Amino acid sequence: MIALSKKMAGFLLRVTNTSSEVTTLKERYKQFRVTLLSAITIIALIPSTLLAILGYFEYLDLAQQQSARHIRWHLQHVKKSFNQRLTDLTTNLSATAEQISTTHLEKGDRLADLLKIQQKEMNGLIDLELIELYGAASLPASSQTPPQTHADPEGPWFQRALDEGVGVSDMQFDENNSPYFIIAIRHSIKMVQTDFLLIAVFNGNLLEQLAKEINANAVEDVFLITHDGVLRSTSTYFSDKQYHFPIPTPTDKIHFTTTSKSWGMGDIFYASAPLSGTPWILVLVKDGPVHKKEWLTFQLSLFLIFISCALGSFFIIHQLVNLLTIRIRESDTKRMALLNEVGHTNRLATIGKLAAGVAHEINNPLAVIDQKAGLIEDILEFSEDFKNRNKLLETIEGIHGSVDRCKVITHRLLGFARKMDSAEELININFIVEEVVGFLEKEALYSHITFDMHLMEKLPEILSDTGQLQQIFLNIISNSIDAIGQSGVIKITTSFTEKKMILVEINDNGPGIKPHVMEHIFDPFFTTKETGKGTGLGLSITYGLVKKLGGDIKVYSIVGEGVTFFIYLPTTSSNERGDNNG
Amino acid sequence: MDDAYVLIVDDEVEFASTLAERMELRGFKAKATNCGEDALSSVLTDPPDVVLLDLKMPDIGGLEVLDAIKSTDPTIEVIMLTGHGCTVSGIEGMEHGAFDYLMKPVDLNMLLEKIQQAYEQGKSRRMGDPHG
Numbered sequence: 001m002i003a004l005s006k007k008m009a010g011f012l013l014r015v016t017n018t019s020s021e022v023t024t025l026k027e028r029y030k031q032f033r034v035t036l037l038s039a040i041t042i043i044a045l046i047p048s049t050l051l052a053i054l055g056y057f058e059y060l061d062l063a064q065q066q067s068a069r070h071i072r073w074h075l076q077h078v079k080k081s082f083n084q085r086l087t088d089l090t091t092n093l094s095a096t097a098e099q100i101s102t103t104h105l106e107k108g109d110r111l112a113d114l115l116k117i118q119q120k121e122m123n124g125l126i127d128l129e130l131i132e133l134y135g136a137a138s139l140p141a142s143s144q145t146p147p148q149t150h151a152d153p154e155g156p157w158f159q160r161a162l163d164e165g166v167g168v169s170d171m172q173f174d175e176n177n178s179p180y181f182i183i184a185i186r187h188s189i190k191m192v193q194t195d196f197l198l199i200a201v202f203n204g205n206l207l208e209q210l211a212k213e214i215n216a217n218a219v220e221d222v223f224l225i226t227h228d229g230v231l232r233s234t235s236t237y238f239s240d241k242q243y244h245f246p247i248p249t250p251t252d253k254i255h256f257t258t259t260s261k262s263w264g265m266g267d268i269f270y271a272s273a274p275l276s277g278t279p280w281i282l283v284l285v286k287d288g289p290v291h292k293k294e295w296l297t298f299q300l301s302l303f304l305i306f307i308s309c310a311l312g313s314f315f316i317i318h319q320l321v322n323l324l325t326i327r328i329r330e331s332d333t334k335r336m337a338l339l340n341e342v343g344h345t346n347r348l349a350t351i352g353k354l355a356a357g358v359a360h361e362i363n364n365p366l367a368v369i370d371q372k373a374g375l376i377e378d379i380l381e382f383s384e385d386f387k388n389r390n391k392l393l394e395t396i397e398g399i400h401g402s403v404d405r406c407k408v409i410t411h412r413l414l415g416f417a418r419k420m421d422s423a424e425e426l427i428n429i430n431f432i433v434e435e436v437v438g439f440l441e442k443e444a445l446y447s448h449i450t451f452d453m454h455l456m457e458k459l460p461e462i463l464s465d466t467g468q469l470q471q472i473f474l475n476i477i478s479n480s481i482d483a484i485g486q487s488g489v490i491k492i493t494t495s496f497t498e499k500k501m502i503l504v505e506i507n508d509n510g511p512g513i514k515p516h517v518m519e520h521i522f523d524p525f526f527t528t529k530e531t532g533k534g535t536g537l538g539l540s541i542t543y544g545l546v547k548k549l550g551g552d553i554k555v556y557s558i559v560g561e562g563v564t565f566f567i568y569l570p571t572t573s574s575n576e577r578g579d580n581n582g
Numbered sequence: 583m584d585d586a587y588v589l590i591v592d593d594e595v596e597f598a599s600t601l602a603e604r605m606e607l608r609g610f611k612a613k614a615t616n617c618g619e620d621a622l623s624s625v626l627t628d629p630p631d632v633v634l635l636d637l638k639m640p641d642i643g644g645l646e647v648l649d650a651i652k653s654t655d656p657t658i659e660v661i662m663l664t665g666h667g668c669t670v671s672g673i674e675g676m677e678h679g680a681f682d683y684l685m686k687p688v689d690l691n692m693l694l695e696k697i698q699q700a701y702e703q704g705k706s707r708r709m710g711d712p713h714g
Contacts, residue, residue, distance in 0.1 A: 363685075363686045363687060364594050364597065366686070367597050367686040367687035368594060368597045368600065369687075370688075371600040371601050371604065371687075372596070372600050374600075374604055374690055375603055375604050375607075378604050379607075403687060411685070
């Protein structure tokens with residue numbers, strides 16, 4: 001139980017204990033990417049969203065306007081049609097009225113004959129009646145037997161017929177509850193100057209028929225209503241049960257109205273036109289554009305376009321943002337590497353100065369030791385032989401030897417520190433190689449690493465910078481020492497190539513470099529050493545230095561056999577080469 | 583060479599005294615001083631033939647002492663000793679009239695050679711020069 005909890009604690013600790021710096025850095029870039037992505041996507045989508053919304057409402061508006069125009073036109077058309085029909089009827093009746101003579105007034109059966117003839121012409125004609133105006137006949141003539149009369153002096157149609165010559169009655173119902181309506185024509189028998197009213201009784205269904213006839217495309221709902229809103233023909237919108245037309249309609253003028261159920265949806269257009277000379281109002285009902293197929297198609301297209309735009313933009317933006325983040329990250333890394341390099345150089349300079357200070361401090365007591373030993377030597381030289389004289393002299397020699405060794409070290413250290421600033425001078429590469437090897441020999445020896453030197457005699461001197469060359473060789477040879485670890489040989493060869501370059505080959509018989517590592521070997525921050533043991537900057541700085549000197553550096557390795565670094569240095573100066581930073 | 587008088591100027595006491603002792607053993611007249619002031623007063627009172635001058639000293643800098651000596655008596659030859667490891671100050675010394683410069687820790691035989699050369703030069707200058 002305890003073991004388990006310990007195990008869990010350990011696991012949690014390891015998981016959370018990842019390098020906090022790296023996590024923050026990764027998170028920072030992720031956050032940056034997400035923020036940028038969101039921001040750009042939103043900004044990019046705003047115009048298209050606005051356009052889409054604008055388009056939507058514009059289209060809706062346009063469609064509605066179109067509908068309204070259409071319904072206006074159709075109403076006019078329908079009204080004209082109806083009036084035309086009505087005029088046809090009244091014209092027919094007028095023609096009929098022409099034929100009326102006094103005999104019709106007297107004899108009902110004559111009227112019946114006329115009726116029969118006219119029924120062939122006019123559909124729906126049920127009855128013809130005659131009422132003499134201002135005449136002796138008191139009973140209206142009727143074509144029916146037994147004579148029927150529908151004449152109703154009270155009806156507004158009656159009065160209108162008297163005044164205007166034509167009167168149309170509203171739909172009425174007889175004792176059988178059959179609907180009928182009347183068209184009355186006022187006419188006169190020319191011969192006798194008798195005015196009469198020709199009353200034509202039509203079947204109520206005729207109205208229905210007329211309403212259907214005039215509706216040309218049958219797309220809209222066309223029907224007739226009375227001034228009170230009672231339906232006189234069937235409507236697809238308002239079933240027969242619903243006898244009253246719910247929308248208030250003016251009786252004196254053409255009227256358009258729409259009811260919107262909600263935003264642009266379910267609009268229904270109503271157009272009404274009173275039919276003059278009749279007690280009816282013509283009503284047109286039309287669905288708004290919303291229900292049309294085009295509207296749905298439009299909505300779908302709009303939606304699809306918007307979605308594909310959005311997705312497309314998002315995808316592109318996503319890729320771009322990723323790219324950008326990568327670039328920025330690269331640039332940040334490069335900048336850090338550069339800063340590190342500068343810091344490194346600064347540190348080197350500081351170390352150099354420190355070393356110089358130490359060397360200088362040591363030189364003085366060294367001089368004292370040397371002189372004191374010399375003095376003892378002098379005294380011994382001038383004294384007589386005594387027992388241990390030779391032994392003492394030998395010992396003094398030892399002291400001198402040690403002082404000389406110290407001298408070499410301090411002078412070398414001072415020489416190294418001195419050359420920190422860039423300076424071009426005539427240099428013998430072999431000398432510098434030997435100098436650097438001298439530095440590292442002792443340490444290398446402790447790891448059983450020896451140096452095998454093959455320095456070309458009479459190697460041409462070149463114009464270059466001592467400090468930088470020292471650093472280059474120091475880096476490479478240090479790397480070789482680290483690579484070998486224990487027991488090995490570092491072979492250094494200098495030569496002069498055909499292309500007039502000095503070639504320094506540094507070869508070690510360490511484990512070698514694997515191919516996939518080889519690609520990155522000069523990359524900054526790249527190291528195969530465990531964390532804390534190497535900055536990964538050494539070779540990248542070396543590469544930079546070699547390039548700065550106008551040379552080149554190549555590496556070759558066989559895994560298991562070792563590594564060889566090839567350092568090429570030009571024999572021409574930077575001025576002659578015409579470098580940018582001359 | 584036996585009558586050569588060498589003045590040693592170095593703030594490192596042990597070094598100067600030991601060196602003086604060794605030179606005496608070799609037949610030179612040698613005196614050790616440890617600061618510029620003492621050196622200059624010694625030059626005025628008892629002028630030497632050759633001066634071994636340390637560059638870096640606490641009170642007056644080596645170069646200043648060099649200038650002072652040269653203005654007092656240009657025939658006195660000065661050999662600079664430097665622990666700097668910086669050839670620049672050595673060259674500077676030469677420009678101010680030093681005979682040569684050596685780096686510490688100094689090899690005695692080489693030093694004696696230089697002193698010999700300096701002495702010869704100084705002597706020949708004194709010969710050809712009415713200034714005494």
